[in-house]
Amino acid sequence: MEQERTKSQSREQTAQNVHVYDDHYKKARIYVRELASNRYTLTEERRERVTTVPRVWTPTLGEGLSLKENWNIIDPGDEQFRTQSLHLHFVVIQPNGRNDGHGHQNEALFYVLEGNGYETHDGKDYPWSAGDAVAVHNDCVHWHNNPDPEKRAVCLVMKPKPLSLFLGLTFQGKIGTKPADEDQWEPRTEWLTARPEGDELVPKVLTPADTEWQWTEFGRIRQIAGKGAPLRIKGTDAYLHEIPAGSRSGKRWQMADEAVHVLDGEGYDLHWDVEAEIADQFYARVAKKPTRWDWKKGDMIWVPHNTIVQRFSTGTGSAKLIGASNSIYAQLGYSRIVHFENAPEFDDASLRAAAGEGFTAPPVA
Secondary structure, eight states: HHHHHHHHHHHHHHHHEOOOOGGGGOOOOOOOOOOOOOSSSHHHHHHHHHHHSSEEEEOOOOOOOOOOOOEEEEEETOOOOOSSSSSEHHHHHHHHEEEEEEESSSOOOEEEEEEEEEETTTTEEEEEEEEEEEOOOEEEEEEEEOOOSSSSEEEEEOHHHHHHHHHTOOOOETOOOOOTTTGGGGOOOOSSSSSOGGGGGOSSETTTTTTEEEEEEEEEEEESOOOOOOOOSSSEEEEEEOTTTOOOEEEEEESOOOEEEEEEOOOEEEEEEEEEEEESSEEEEOOOOOOOEEEEOOOOOEEEEEOOOOOOEOSSSEEEEEEETHHHHHHHTTOOOOOOOOOOHHOHHHHHHHHHHHHOOOOOO
């Protein structure tokens, strides 16, 4: 009984400390970016973008108990435009705090970097802790809650929002949103065009114990969203990746671009850009020399569309990363991933044994 009383008091405190997204509305927000050309080909536009925009950068994450709750990472409105296949940002929930209740048609995938808390989705609570992946499903009215009286919670948010909005899934707003001319509409009914039968049974929170670490051609991977992950996420594929000190990943080519956050360690990427030669069929022209992109803990890595990548760990400890891509590419026919080289541990049992049992995500700096 005392535990329930304490729990109720904590939630009352949390409900009183609501952080409103005021900073979102100080200027017009670009949800989808124009792509224009005076010619049929877009090759030069793409080449200019991938050769001039940095592929590794350090996003800003506030220290201490700053009131700012949202730090952008990748967005179509970025001055240095990279991609709009995914929108990534941090969310910080202050002690005894929560955000204002809202809903949107795009789903969102959270990875909890630090802290403990719970989601409230359509009136139901879902607890989470550091290392968990959390699904905010389509058309979900939700709050992010942190009942801890002293420690903040930090989450990395990955979502296919630009694509959803481009496809016309534009209904979003705070609690209380409804037609301004309400008298012209029938009384409200259930939202029946989403949430297929049985979808509500798919878990909303995936803990570190819910999927296994596996050695793949690309390296040591634990899937947290997408194929093989029991999480209610449809539009984003995401995985955790560990590279032992002094080792490397496999070398792979895929069409989807990728956003990767460095959780721990340091190293570098090699990227071989790929262009198209259109003759009697499509042919690939691979750059003779790769570009090198050094990274460290706290950095973001962007791997452009249609790129061959290989990743190297150069620190004294393992490199630990989380990568995400939009799952629409596979659904549109670009599901094949080509592996030119395997991670050394994939081919060598002794190296696999020496690599250990995976990692627990460290707190963000």
